[in-house]
Amino acid sequence: MLQMVNAEPHRRGREKAPLRKGLTLSALALGTFAIGSGEFGTNGIIQLYASDFDSSISLATYAVTAYALGVVVGSPLITVLAARLNRKTLLLGLIGLFIVGNILSAMATSIGALIAARFVTGTVQGAYFGAAAVVAAYVYGSGKAGKAFATVMAGLTVATIFGSPLGTAIGQSFGWQWLYIAVSALGLLAGMALYLWVPKSADLSGGAISRELSALTRRAVWAMIAVASLGISSIFAVYTFIGPYITDAAGVSKAVIPIALAVFGLGMAVGNQVGGRLADRFVLRGLVLGYALVLVFLVVVALGGMWLPALFVGLFGVGASAMMAIPSIQVLLTRFAPEAPTLMGAMNLAALNLANALGAVGGAIALSAGFGTLSTAWAGFILAISGLLVLALTIPRSLQRLSPAESVE
CATH class of the missing domain: 1.20.1250.20 (MFS general substrate transporter like domains)
Structure with a gap:
């Protein structure tokens, strides 16, 4: 009887482990889904905000270019400066910056302000994917780095199928600002999921710059x-x-x-x-x-x-x-x-x-x-x-x- 009693908690622990793993990976993918929906959704509302700001389409596309520049320049810089942070802490900070960037995008009153806001938002993407891939690899275990990165990327691919068209439809129906408000809400949900389900393990600690x-x-x-x-x-x-x-x-x-x-x-x-x-x-x-x-x-x-x-x-x-x-x-x-x-x-x-x-x-x-x-x-x-x-x-x-x-x- 003693053996049966002692074995039961271990059995329940093994049952919970796959669930915890799934929740962690889902939280990471939800973050990439939110990021991808904002990135690709912007392409579908260019004409809308160009009209509001009385801007040419060619100038309006600089908001898309600014986002890409934020990824190329800002993400590696943030990653290096935040090298010492635990990956969970880094992910939460990045989602926070993502929410701020999208709120600023929704509040923009000129094409210049929107371009600046999209640059800020873009700085999150690469750093988030990098940190999320590290966490996913930790969850999957040794020898599955490719599968881990594919899991993180899954949110982005789903965004191309569902997130972007839905976000574009929201912008067309209620105003382009509502795309960024909706994406901010997704970011908030992702942040809550990351806080609850990503482990803050010493194995995920940062290192020297x-x-x-x-x-x-x-x-x-x-x-x-x-x-x-x-x-x-x-x-x-x-x-x-x-x-x-x-x-x-x-x-x-x-x-x-x-x-x-x-x-x-x-x-x-x-x-x-x-x-x-x-x-x-x-x-x-x-x-x-x-x-x-x-x-x-x-x-x-x-x-x-x-x-x-x-x-x-x-x-x-x-x-x-x-x-x-x-x-x-x-x-x-x-x-x-x-x-x-x-x-x-x-x-x-x-x-x-x-x-x-x-x-x-x-x-x-x-x-x-x-x-x-x-x-x-x-x-x-x-x-x-x-x-x-x-x-x-x-x-x-x-x-x-x-x-x-x-x-x-």
């Missing part, structure tokens, strides 16, 4: 940033121009655009999950496979995009294959700089925002040259090939320098 900065002296880290920026830009050479693909290339109603966006987002979600599993088993192969497949689907879009079924297949495939590579990029970055996993997560997101700009610019150049609507996919093809070339010339040699315990397949 010098340790984080030392990672930036490694050539392999910068090579991976180049690989990510070039290869993932292929996503945005397509995603940015989905509207013209539907109305001009395929020649169907603009009412189909939300469906096309959802198809692309669904592909991203699927690719993210597959990529997380590949990254933990065959990290380099997962990256190469993702980039190789994206080349195939870019050709499908470029050659068959005038036929709607082929366009949908291509959009799903580009989203899935490019996202398949992102967890591998994160794992490789942390292999090259294991002492700075949070900073590497922030740098990965910074690279993705650079990719956003590269893809949009590459596609715009193709259009300006008069090559036709679907030519943006060829621009993405060239960028992805460039990423593969940088990968082939730099990364295998860098992997050879790792110790056997750090090497990857």
